[in-house]
Amino acid sequence: MTETLHPELAARRRAMGLMARATEAELDAPIAALWPDHGARDLKPAEIGLVMLRGRTGGDGAPFNLGEASITRAVVELPGGERGFGHVLGRSKRRARLAAIADALWQAPASRASVEAALLAPVAARLAADKARIASETAATRVDFFTLVRGEDAR
Amino acid sequence: MYVAVKGGERAIDNAHRLLAEARRGDRSVPEIGTAQIREQLSLAVDRVMTEGSLLDRDLAALAIKQARGDLIEAIFLVRAYRTTLPRFGHSEPLDxxxxxxxxxxxxxxxxxxxxxxxxxxFDYTHRLLDFALEAEGDGQGEPARPATAPADxxxxxxxxxxxxxxxxxxxxxxPQEAGAPVxxxxxxxxxxxxxxxxxxxxxxxxxxxxxxxxxxxxxxxxxxxxxxxxxxxxxxxxxxxxxxxxxxxxxxxxxxxxxxxxxxxxxxxxxxxxxxxxxxxxxxxxxxxxxxxxxxxxxxxxxxxxxxxxxxxxxxxxxxxxxxDNVQATGFVEHLKLPHYVDFQAELAFIRQMRAEQAARPETEAAE
Structure with a gap:
């Protein structure tokens, strides 16, 4: 379904994906430094709940309920009317609220570029570095098969 | 038949204090932290999450600590906690x-x-105990960093x-039938x-x-x-x-x-x-x-x-x-520990009556 998203929504979705993966410090530090007076008010105070995670039969068939995960969500509104949504795995209300504030700031034209540069870019860089490190550690365990020729017939 | 039994509050309170002491173990040994469980007993955490049906590493680690490492007890704790939370929805199927x-x-x-x-x-390990892991705290036990290789x-x-x-x-x-609920x-x-x-x-x-x-x-x-x-x-x-x-x-x-x-x-x-x-x-x-x-x-x-x-x-x-389901199973098996005094009294009376009747029968009939 993401392929058919409007480019603006696809961009927001990508940004929200980075906000959801950001640590509390990665959200808190740039918001505190650049938008100390953001004035966000809670439309939905941060709340802890569950999301039922679904798998697919055989990996690609009909869905089934695998089990739940803890999740925290928050909705805030900036004085300019931008509504920010924060949804993060786990039980950190502070992280969910900060993610919602970041989402709202990203939507405001005046602050989007700064959110991208000061908040999202470092998160994306960390995630890319983690991904590269894990891929290279995993690659070192790749099996290179070689075949031993045995018996008289093979000669 | 079920009959309410009262009493034993003080015994229960003191038993739980004693449980806390047993959980702590030897006080001269540093207390284990939930972060240590989360990071270093990670496969126990994974099992508690999978069978507790709740993905949350911190909660699973806490449950393992509270349960003294009894994983079924930990799974029980996680399942109980889960019932206190609202469900916001379901995920898209994982790809x-x-x-x-x-x-x-x-x-x-x-x-x-x-x-x-x-x-x-663990595959291809020799399953020999590694006594180097017994040495703690001096930095000698830290493993070498993983090898790396070029990767895309x-x-x-x-x-x-x-x-x-x-x-x-x-x-x-x-595939899923159109509109069929999961x-x-x-x-x-x-x-x-x-x-x-x-x-x-x-x-x-x-x-x-x-x-x-x-x-x-x-x-x-x-x-x-x-x-x-x-x-x-x-x-x-x-x-x-x-x-x-x-x-x-x-x-x-x-x-x-x-x-x-x-x-x-x-x-x-x-x-x-x-x-x-x-x-x-x-x-x-x-x-x-x-x-x-x-x-x-x-x-x-x-x-x-x-x-x-x-x-x-x-x-x-x-x-x-x-x-x-091990929570259901342990619930039914372990409920046998609860007082069944009245049930057992009924069975005792019955078996005594049967024996009395047997003893009263003539010798010839008993020999048949």
């Missing part, structure tokens, strides 16, 4: 083909796109079953026969030991499945959830899962050419033994679908699904 793979092996193909990567595995993080790793499927040599997984045994009681979605949910949260024994029984002849490990993969997948107010699927982050694709005995008919059949396993974290057992039992429970004679317990849906 395991898009996994960032940390381990991927196949017993069916030597060479396959993406290759075989062993990842962090975006190299695709298609599922092995998709490769076999490309030749149409394996059964296809039927069964959820946490909302509705399980009825038989159960659809495959409910069976998989039941097996995913089922006891690893129970499923392992059943899976083993199928290998020993109690319901033959003739399995090959098509693939086991471990790694991270993205979780997305549609948020109604936004109207699109919002990414929530990444989770670790283990998937097992079992390739089984082929089946054909007069109209259908023979194709391999399949069983499926999926669980939270690194849970390879569980995922394999789940896949074997999933396949054996499909006996009716392939017109196989049901000969083994692992093929008996009601038997398997009714006894797989």
């Amino acid at each position: 395991t083909a898009a996994m960032q793979v940390r381990r991927r092996i196949s017993a069916t193909y030597k060479d396959l796109p993406g290759g075989q990567v062993l990842g962090p595995t 993080p975006d190299q695709p790793m298609p599922r092995v079953t998709d490769i076999i499927g490309g030749e149409d040599l394996i059964e296809r997984n039927p 069964g959820d045994l946490t909302r509705d009681p399980l009825n038989f026969p159960a659809a495959r979605d409910l069976r998989l949910q039941n097996l995913a949260r089922g006891d690893e030991g129970f499923l392992l024994a059943l899976a083993y029984s199928t290998q020993r002849g109690y319901g033959r499945t003739h399995p090959f490990v098509g693939e086991i993969r471990l790694g991270e997948v993205e979780v997305e959830m549609v948020v109604e107010e936004l109207g699109f699927a919002v990414p929530l982050g990444d989770i670790t899962v283990t998937e097992c694709q079992m390739v089984n005995q082929f089946k054909g008919s007069a109209v259908d050419p023979p194709r391999f059949t399949r069983g499926y396993g999926l669980g939270f974290g690194h849970c390879e033994r569980k995922a394999m057992s789940m896949a074997l039992v999933d396949r054996s429970l499909r006996a009716d679908a392939f017109e196989e004679e049901r000969k083994g317990p692992a093929q008996d849906e009601e038997f398997v699904l009714s006894h797989s």
Whole structure:
């Protein structure tokens, strides 16, 4: 379904994906430094709940309920009317609220570029570095098969 | 018959104080932290998450600490906590083909796109105790950093079953029927026969030991499945959830899962050419033994679908699904510890009466 998203929504979705993966410090530090007076008010105070995670039969068939995960969500509104949504795995209300504030700031034209540069870019860089490190550690365990020729017939 | 029994409050309070002392152990040994459990007993955490059916590493670590390492007790604690939280919704189905793979092996193909990567595995260890791990705190015990090799993080790793499927040599997984709800045994009681979605949910949260024994029984002849490990993969997948107010699927982050694709005995008919059949396993974290057992039992429970004679317990849906949950099982087994004084008094009176009647009978009749 993401392929058919409007480019603006696809961009927001990508940004929200980075906000959801950001640590509390990665959200808190740039918001505190650049938008100390953001004035966000809670439309939905941060709340802890569950999301039922679904798998697919055989990996690609009909869905089934695998089990739940803890999740925290928050909705805030900036004085300019931008509504920010924060949804993060786990039980950190502070992280969910900060993610919602970041989402709202990203939507405001005046602050989007700064959110991208000061908040999202470092998160994306960390995630890319983690991904590269894990891929290279995993690659070192790749099996290179070689075949031993045995018996008289093979000669 | 149940009769309320009162009394014992002080004994219970003091027993729980004593439990806390036993949990702490020798006070001259540093107390274990939940972060240590989360990071260093990570497979216990994975098991508690999978069978507790709640993915939250911190909660599972806390439960393990509180339960003194009794994993079924920890699973019980996690299940109880879960009931206190509202459910916000369900995720989009996880896309395991898009996994960032940390381990991927196949017993069916030597060479396959993406290759075989062993990842962090106990396989090929010699199972000799490593006494170096006993040394603590002095830094001598820190392991060497992992080896690295050039890698393309975006190299695709298609599922092995998709490769076999490309030749149409394996059964296809039927898609969801339009508008069909996804069964959820946490909302509705399980009825038989159960659809495959409910069976998989039941097996995913089922006891690893129970499923392992059943899976083993199928290998020993109690319901033959003739399995090959098509693939086991471990790694991270993205979780997305549609948020109604936004109207699109919002990414929530990444989770670790283990998937097992079992390739089984082929089946054909007069109209259908023979194709391999399949069983499926999926669980939270690194849970390879569980995922394999789940896949074997999933396949054996499909006996009716392939017109196989049901000969083994692992093929008996009601038997398997009714006894797989270790919280239910321990509840019913352990309830026997509770006072049954009145029931037992009734049985005592009955047995005394029977013996009295037997003693009163003439000798000749008793000898017959």
